[in-house]
Amino acid sequence: MDADAPRLLEQALAGDRAAQRALLGHLAPVIQARVARALYRRRVPAARDPRQELLDMTQEVFVSLLDDDARALRAWQPSRGLSLESFVGFLAERQVASILRTGRRSPWKEEPTEAAALDESAGAVPADTVASVSRDLLVRVLDRLREELTPRMLGLFYALWVDETPVETICEEMQMNRDAVYAARSRIAKRARAIAAELEEK
Amino acid sequence: MSDDPWMKELGTVARDERAAPLAGAPGDLVRPLSAAELDGIASRAADAVGGARVVPLRAPRRRWAVPAILAAAVAAAAAAMVIVRSDDGGDAIATYDLVVEGGARAARSGEPADGPVRVARGGHLTILLRPRAPASRSVGARAFVEHGGAIDPWMASAEVSPEGVVRLDADEAAIAALPRGDARIVVFVGSPSHLPADGASARRAREAPAKSVQSLAFDAQLL
Numbered sequence: 001m002d003a004d005a006p007r008l009l010e011q012a013l014a015g016d017r018a019a020q021r022a023l024l025g026h027l028a029p030v031i032q033a034r035v036a037r038a039l040y041r042r043r044v045p046a047a048r049d050p051r052q053e054l055l056d057m058t059q060e061v062f063v064s065l066l067d068d069d070a071r072a073l074r075a076w077q078p079s080r081g082l083s084l085e086s087f088v089g090f091l092a093e094r095q096v097a098s099i100l101r102t103g104r105r106s107p108w109k110e111e112p113t114e115a116a117a118l119d120e121s122a123g124a125v126p127a128d129t130v131a132s133v134s135r136d137l138l139v140r141v142l143d144r145l146r147e148e149l150t151p152r153m154l155g156l157f158y159a160l161w162v163d164e165t166p167v168e169t170i171c172e173e174m175q176m177n178r179d180a181v182y183a184a185r186s187r188i189a190k191r192a193r194a195i196a197a198e199l200e201e202k
Numbered sequence: 203m204s205d206d207p208w209m210k211e212l213g214t215v216a217r218d219e220r221a222a223p224l225a226g227a228p229g230d231l232v233r234p235l236s237a238a239e240l241d242g243i244a245s246r247a248a249d250a251v252g253g254a255r256v257v258p259l260r261a262p263r264r265r266w267a268v269p270a271i272l273a274a275a276v277a278a279a280a281a282a283m284v285i286v287r288s289d290d291g292g293d294a295i296a297t298y299d300l301v302v303e304g305g306a307r308a309a310r311s312g313e314p315a316d317g318p319v320r321v322a323r324g325g326h327l328t329i330l331l332r333p334r335a336p337a338s339r340s341v342g343a344r345a346f347v348e349h350g351g352a353i354d355p356w357m358a359s360a361e362v363s364p365e366g367v368v369r370l371d372a373d374e375a376a377i378a379a380l381p382r383g384d385a386r387i388v389v390f391v392g393s394p395s396h397l398p399a400d401g402a403s404a405r406r407a408r409e410a411p412a413k414s415v416q417s418l419a420f421d422a423q424l425l
Contacts, residue, residue: 010399010400013399013400014399015395017244017245017248020244020247020248021240021241021244021245024240024243024244024247025240028234028235028240029234032234032235036227036231036232037219037220039231040227040228040231041219049230050228050230050231051230051231051233054230054231054235055235055239055242055243058235058243059243059246059247062243062244062247063247063250063251066247066248066251067250067251068251069342069394069397071359071360074344074355074399075357077354077355077357077379079354080379135215138211138212138215139215139219141212142212142215142216142219150375152375153375157213157216158216160209160213161209161210161212161213161216162213162216162217162220164213176378179323180323180378183324188209189206189208189209192208192209192212193208
């Protein structure tokens with residue numbers, strides 16, 4: 001964030017419409033990038049106007065940030081490792097993934113999968129079956145993870161398996177201890193396998 | 203980093219997606235949003251969210267059934283339960299009572315307590331705020347953590363029933379966000395537009411309570 005961004009965020013949270021507009025301007029490139037990538041991956045049907053889809057999705061994401069007295073934005077804590085832009089980017093991924101899968105708008109009002117609930121997942125793909133898992137299935141598992149995980153858990157997924165960040169660095173950046181990182185890693189992996197099992201059954 | 207080959211493959215897919223160029227995407231997707239488009243989005247979004255949302259209070263979910271290990275980890279009392287009352291005159295909100303669930307027995311404001319609410323990582327807490335009279339207007343709640351002279355927002359999620367009962371769910375992530383050792387949880391309840399938004403405004407609200415907001419607090423200890 002630039003130097004004025006914290007003040008801008010505070011004013012936006014207080015309901016100042018001008019500040020909210022300025023905040024949107026600040027966050028729009030992040031949101032647009034995530035929305036555009038998701039829409040491009042899904043190949044928006046030719047019958048639909050891609051620009052309008054982009055605008056609608058961006059609006060949905062911004063509404064989700066401000067809804068319920070800006071509950072989502074207020075959940076962001078700079079001390080927990082994610083920048084505001086990254087945090088909003090993960091929220092945008094989740095919002096868009098859910099809309100594209102379900103076709104429903106404002107899915108934010110549904111509770112994301114909480115960390116504890118990840119343990120309750122039934123079914124799993126054994127760890128040694130990687131060779132038999134298609135890339136298409138992995139893409140769909142990834143979409144579901146984006147949809148279900150909280151921004152912090154999704155950030156952890158990216159740190160662990162996408163950026164391959166050392167656990168020590170994650171602990172430092174996300175203000176977590178090693179046990180918490182390992183526990184979250186186990187839960188995310190377990191949930192990912194359960195999602196794969198669900199998708200394979202369909 | 204994990205050695206799990208299946209998750210490594212999933213990470214590779216995510217990495218490929220992120221690195222894939224948008225060069226082939228329609229220009230309509232990548233052209234930056236114009237000022238007029240942003241104006242429209244901001245305006246419609248502000249209209250869409252309107253006032254504070256009041257949601258039905260859900261029945262307790264199964265995850266709130268306290269497992270034995272959690273019951274053992276959470277102490278049975280809330281020490282130094284402090285209730286800071288706002289000015290009750292005029293159009294002040296109804297007086298609220300606070301109950302903390304998640305231990306062997308509930309901890310309640312106004313009752314003798316023999317220690318902080320103790321909770322281990324991986325545990326949960328439910329904080330219920332009940333008005334002594336049905337709320338006559340919309341209320342919201344926001345939680346903060348006071349520790350080492352600092353006061354910061356706490357990520358416990360709040361739901362408000364039409365009668366004004368507030369339920370704050372502190373899940374595993376919220377518990378993990380607590381500082382190790384002793385801390386004080388401060389919950390503000392009242393007019394959504396007057397709730398403190400950050401640590402600085404929370405501190406001001408504690409020092410000079412407004413009529414429309416009440417703050418309640420209890421001591422917690424992360425094991």
